[in-house]
Amino acid sequence: MSKLKPEDLAIITERIKRTMILREGTGRAIIRVHMGTCGIAAGARTIMNTLMNEIESRNIKDIILTTSSCAGLCSREPMITVEVQNQPPVKYVDLTPEKTKIIFDKHILSGEIVKEYALAFGSERVP
Amino acid sequence: MAYRCNALLCTCTMCVSVGALNIKSKLEEEIKRFNLEDEVQIILTGSSWLCTRGPTLIVQPDDVVYQFLKEEDIPNLVEEHFLKGRPVHSLMYHHPEDLHPIERLQDIPFYHDQRLIALWNRGIIDPDEIDEYIARDGYKALVKVLQNMTPEDVIQEIKDSGLRGRGGGGFPTGLKWDFCRKNPGSPKYLICNADEGDPGAFMDRSIIEADPHSLIEGMLIAAYAIGAEKGYVYVRSEYPLAIKRLDGAIIKAREYGLLGKGVFGSDFNFDMEIFRGAGAFVCGEETSLIHSIEGEPAEPRQRPPFPVEKGLWGNPTNINNVETLSCLPRIINFGAKWFASIGTEKSKGTKVFSLAGKINNAGLVEVPMGITLREMVFKIGGGIPNRKKFKAVQTGGPSGGVIPESMLDLPIDYERLQEAGAIMGSGGMIVMDEDDCMVDIARYFIEFTRDESCGKCSSCREGLDAMYEILTNICKGNGKEGDIEFLEELGEATINASMCGLGKSAPNPVLTSIRHFRDEYVAHIRDKKCPAKSCVDLIEYSVDQEKCTGCFICNVNCPTNAIIGEKKKPQTIDKSKCIKCTVCLELCRFDAIKVG
Numbered sequence: 001m002s003k004l005k006p007e008d009l010a011i012i013t014e015r016i017k018r019t020m021i022l023r024e025g026t027g028r029a030i031i032r033v034h035m036g037t038c039g040i041a042a043g044a045r046t047i048m049n050t051l052m053n054e055i056e057s058r059n060i061k062d063i064i065l066t067t068s069s070c071a072g073l074c075s076r077e078p079m080i081t082v083e084v085q086n087q088p089p090v091k092y093v094d095l096t097p098e099k100t101k102i103i104f105d106k107h108i109l110s111g112e113i114v115k116e117y118a119l120a121f122g123s124e125r126v127p
Numbered sequence: 128m129a130y131r132c133n134a135l136l137c138t139c140t141m142c143v144s145v146g147a148l149n150i151k152s153k154l155e156e157e158i159k160r161f162n163l164e165d166e167v168q169i170i171l172t173g174s175s176w177l178c179t180r181g182p183t184l185i186v187q188p189d190d191v192v193y194q195f196l197k198e199e200d201i202p203n204l205v206e207e208h209f210l211k212g213r214p215v216h217s218l219m220y221h222h223p224e225d226l227h228p229i230e231r232l233q234d235i236p237f238y239h240d241q242r243l244i245a246l247w248n249r250g251i252i253d254p255d256e257i258d259e260y261i262a263r264d265g266y267k268a269l270v271k272v273l274q275n276m277t278p279e280d281v282i283q284e285i286k287d288s289g290l291r292g293r294g295g296g297g298f299p300t301g302l303k304w305d306f307c308r309k310n311p312g313s314p315k316y317l318i319c320n321a322d323e324g325d326p327g328a329f330m331d332r333s334i335i336e337a338d339p340h341s342l343i344e345g346m347l348i349a350a351y352a353i354g355a356e357k358g359y360v361y362v363r364s365e366y367p368l369a370i371k372r373l374d375g376a377i378i379k380a381r382e383y384g385l386l387g388k389g390v391f392g393s394d395f396n397f398d399m400e401i402f403r404g405a406g407a408f409v410c411g412e413e414t415s416l417i418h419s420i421e422g423e424p425a426e427p428r429q430r431p432p433f434p435v436e437k438g439l440w441g442n443p444t445n446i447n448n449v450e451t452l453s454c455l456p457r458i459i460n461f462g463a464k465w466f467a468s469i470g471t472e473k474s475k476g477t478k479v480f481s482l483a484g485k486i487n488n489a490g491l492v493e494v495p496m497g498i499t500l501r502e503m504v505f506k507i508g509g510g511i512p513n514r515k516k517f518k519a520v521q522t523g524g525p526s527g528g529v530i531p532e533s534m535l536d537l538p539i540d541y542e543r544l545q546e547a548g549a550i551m552g553s554g555g556m557i558v559m560d561e562d563d564c565m566v567d568i569a570r571y572f573i574e575f576t577r578d579e580s581c582g583k584c585s586s587c588r589e590g591l592d593a594m595y596e597i598l599t600n601i602c603k604g605n606g607k608e609g610d611i612e613f614l615e616e617l618g619e620a621t622i623n624a625s626m627c628g629l630g631k632s633a634p635n636p637v638l639t640s641i642r643h644f645r646d647e648y649v650a651h652i653r654d655k656k657c658p659a660k661s662c663v664d665l666i667e668y669s670v671d672q673e674k675c676t677g678c679f680i681c682n683v684n685c686p687t688n689a690i691i692g693e694k695k696k697p698q699t700i701d702k703s704k705c706i707k708c709t710v711c712l713e714l715c716r717f718d719a720i721k722v723g
Contacts, residue, residue: 003384006270006391013262018129020262023251025188035212052166056129064188065131067212 018061027064036070042077130168139174142181157205173337260340268459281352287463289475294448297541307435310443317358324408325524327483328555331449335369339376345452358399408579427627470496474540484558515560523552526632528639564661570598576633587630590621606652674719681711
């Protein structure tokens with residue numbers, strides 16, 4: 001690595017922004033793939049891979065992808081919960097890679113909820 | 128490749144000593160077994176949190192924290208959390224009172240009241256990765272200083288911020304820099320004092336281990352302000368991991384052109400090196416430290432002239448503590464006004480403490496100045512373990528003093544602690560409970576300073592020796608009337624006649640414990656009793672004849688066969704054989720062993 005110039009700091013920051021956002025937990029949106037035993041059996045791993053590919057191929061830095069456990073509706077797995085900042089979380093059910101791509105395009109990138117795949121708005125109430 | 132999950136494993140000295148590296152290999156193995164290598168990344172961080180609960184692991188972006196990890200926990204943890212997204216509750220921090228697992232890091236009370244300035248990057252970056260430091264606004268302050276500020280501007284900014292030396296003395300940092308800059312001598316030197324010698328203190332080590340670049344950037348800013356081109360970090364050899372990480376960080380900074388000639392392409396030159404001290408307590412004193420770097424015996428000399436006038440090799444030398452220097456990047460980035468808005472009237476900003484002793488959450492804590500001792504011990508520290516009663520807290524290590532329960536609402540700042548007879552010191556805080564004997568604690572600290580005294584001043588050399596002898600006699604039951612007054616007189620004399628900070632502060636633990644716990648001294652001397660039941664020569668073991676069921680467990684296990692009696696009948700203790708080893712006390716299930 002050659003000697004840095006002041007403007008190089010911003011370039012380095014941009015390059016590893018995704019890692020730091022992940023660590024600080026301050027993304028624009030959080031996608032939770034439900035990976036309980038039921039989810040895994042129904043193909044949640046494929047959904048996870050699809051999402052990872054989308055994020056990777058479009059070089060998106062401020063979206064957090066994470067796993068969560070069974071959401072309680074095992075018959076409608078694979079499921080994801082999408083939480084765009086300052087909006088209520090949305091659960092999507094019976095997913096396939098194709099549906100997932102549409103959701104990624106419309107909801108996560110453009111903020112438009114895909115009603116036909118959505119189960120409900122919000123998360124369960126916790127005490 | 129982007130990872131979706133970061134597993135931040137604490138690899139500070141303490142966590143490594145309890146097996147953090149084995150946890151790392153086990154984690155790698157399990158992550159591979161579930162084919163998650165492309166999704167989960169393991170990051171080794173510096174000290175991140177509750178240091179007595181290691182090895183600890185923080186999982187982001189979920190903000191989940193695990194403690195007391197063992198190798199056998201890892202397969203389940205990886206499968207449940209990393210694969211299936213179900214955090215493992217049994218490995219989480221549990222609330223000390225209701226024993227409820229707390230999932231998120233930020234919800235743990237230990238964290239809640241902390242405010243991180245010096246520890247800005249703790250546990251969030253890999254200390255070996257300079258790019259991660261840069262991504263957290265690293266070296267931005269240096270650019271600001273080099274491009275937009277003159278050295279005088281920097282000094283004024285630090286003066287306005289109200290930053291005071293974090294090594295113990297509390298001297299205003301900006302003022303010290305000003306003296307050094309205005310001194311005509313050349314070349315000037317900058318020294319970072321990382322010779323942390325107080326028993327139970329580990330702030331400086333943790334800062335260097337977790338975030339060495341904050342220190343390097345702070346040193347660059349300080350060097351620019353005073354006009355130094357050469358800097359030393361004086362670290363003790365007992366800190367091998369800190370030395371290794373700092374060394375690696377210096378090499379990376381040189382590669383990036385942040386150290387050396389023409390920093391960031393400007394005409395400012397600065398380079399630094401690590402000087403490894405041999406671990407003498409007196410080297411924390413600045414003139415001894417300078418002598419040590421020069422290759423002379425580590426002994427203090429008379430001040431003035433102060434190091435800013437005549438320091439290393441006779442040249443103006445500015446000495447700052449690790450924590451002071453590590454605050455600088457944030458002060459420059461966020462401004463003096465921001466820093467001055469935190470803390471009390473005369474003590475600004477935050478202070479790092481290492482909380483140790485009889486406390487639930489021992490560890491590294493950074494809090495705003497002015498927080499009360501009560502909040503520190505009971506809120507952040509989580510109270511005293513085993514439902515014992517709080518007795519006192521020792522601040523400032525062997526140079527500080529004890530503060531009793533009646534003064535728990537004292538706000539922590541330089542002046543208030545001084546009024547109470549203690550000092551801020553570098554920030555060690557040792558909590559004591561009802562089982563700790565204050566005379567014995569004072570004896571322990573005097574034994575330490577007596578060993579570490581360099582012997583140059585007779586007041587310190589002989590005074591501490593004499594005090595140690597008297598305290599030992601009192602603990603053995605050989606104290607006599609007048610001992611307390613004599614200790615006070617000796618203490619005052621040692622303070623007045625010694626040259627450096629070691630002798631001037633070493634009697635503090637004795638003087639403050641006499642001030643606040645005089646009755647304990649009296650009980651030892653007059654009644655030959657130790658109220659805390661800690662001094663073995665002053666206690667006796669006996670068996671409560673009514674409670675003893677004759678279960679025989681003590682009789683069988685007594686190492687000296689001092690317990691006599693028949694089975695199923697109350698036992699007795701032969702006091703001539705009893706060595707007070709506490710075995711019977713710990714084994715008895717009927718609370719029948721009496722100590723008194």
